[in-house]
Amino acid sequence: MSDVILRIDHLVKSFGGVQATDDVCLDVQRNETHAIIGPNGAGKTTLISQLSGGLKPDSGSIIFNDQDITNLPVQKRCRLGLARSFQITSLVMSMTVLDNVALAVQAQDGHSFRFWKPARSISKLRGPAMDILADANLQKKADTVVSALSHGERRQIEIAVALATNPQLMLLDEPMAGMGPSESASMVEMLKSLNGTKSILLIEHDMDAVFTLADRISVLVYGRIIATGSPQDIRENQNVRRAYLGET
């Protein structure tokens, strides 16, 4: 396998007159954390949705592990090892935390056309799910129904569910959105612990988090990548400072 886990090739997507993805080319290296930053409406979520399969690009291609996945549906991409978290929390609200994570584990354990055995007593589903919750320090919440969780906790479960699908590449859409400082800090810790073992494409507005976590950063403005480089490069890049970092 090559060192490039994800290659985005001349991707284009427009909504009516809005060019949300404008000829984007981008590589994600194996086990790197690649951050995408850019102002509101730059097309970050649109890009992630095309990668995960929720949106069809107008043209261009997406290569994952040397396989063209441009036309695969969401669930097939997930089974190949591509997981996403949503900018707006998307969980099974009426089920417990453990149910949510265990469903993701179950999705990796063959088909679910199994109609008889009570799924909540299958230890090879509940065990790994519990381990993932323990890693995130959430085991106390295992039996809480998701709709009763705080916003910050839901954000963490969102990541835990993505992890439970045992992905090679995680697409994280603003994991810290709406979190308080201490919650953000623990999320940064959690993502840091994945560094070097998972490939991550990270969208985040929190610049401290981005500069802490990212191996490389790409800057997206009006659907276009205007720069890609190490955190150091990006900090010093004049175009980026003008377009986005606002001369900080």
Added chain:
Amino acid sequence: MMVQFLKNRALTFIVLGLLGTVPLLMFWSGSDYLSLATKLVCLCIAATSLNLILGYGGMVSFGHAVFFGIGAYAVGIPAYHSVYGGMDLIATSNGFFHIGFAIVLAALFALITGAISLRTKGIHFIMITLAFSQMMFYFLLSLDTYGGDDGLTIDERSQLPFISLDNSVHMFLLSFGALLICLYMVHRIVNSRFGLVLQGAKDNEERMAAIGYNTFAYRLTAYVISGAMCGLAGALFANSESFVFPELIDWTRSGELIFMVILGGGGTIIGPVIGGIVFIVLEDVLSRFTIYWHLPFGIMLILAVLLGRTGIANWFKSDGAIKKPAEGNHE
């Protein structure tokens, strides 16, 4: 949690215990409600089958009675040919064939129509399931051989070993046994891997796809199981009434099934049975007072559904508060 679980389980056993004994006791003490009770049990099976896709799967099928009708005609037509000749391939009074035929035909119809209608969501799904059932309704109306809109009398009930369906006690017990089996099956299914995927997809389909589930395939499977179960209900009903007619598939019948599920409590095992009992009792009582019983009946149903929100079975949960439906339901 435990208390709630036990209370629900207790409720289930009480309701089923009463349903299984009261009609028999009344029969032996001289007042014969057995055929009404058998009809009720058949409707409970149909409502239970709808509960699997509506209560647990979030699929508002507005044409569910079509499977009931298919099941009924799957008994009526072979029985007709068994008596009057013709159609040698299916002409038989063998009960195993009748019931198997009902289940297979209903499942096939569910597979074909489900594969189309489950591509749609929300109001479109409601309308397309309604359209398929109306299609079948008019098709049966046009079948003059089988009585057209007059319906078809079954001159010879399904033949089974050891029991006689001409005996109303046997007929009732067979139907009641079938209801118990169906309830137990739904109970196992909804707690299985499959059942959790089905419920997850009801609540948040996007999430289920994102973690790797082909939600369409799971929904379609549930739809087929549900259709097959409802076909069984129709086959039993046809034997109980020894009469089948196109109005079995009328959209009002499908609406009644939805009412039973919602009234009793969709997404609980015993809910549709409670809904069915309330429905039949109300219908029977009201129709004694006035021939214009449909109006007060309809008003009461709407009130019950609006006020009860989550159904009667949920009133007995120990946390006291009536639970709101889960947020973020898609359909």
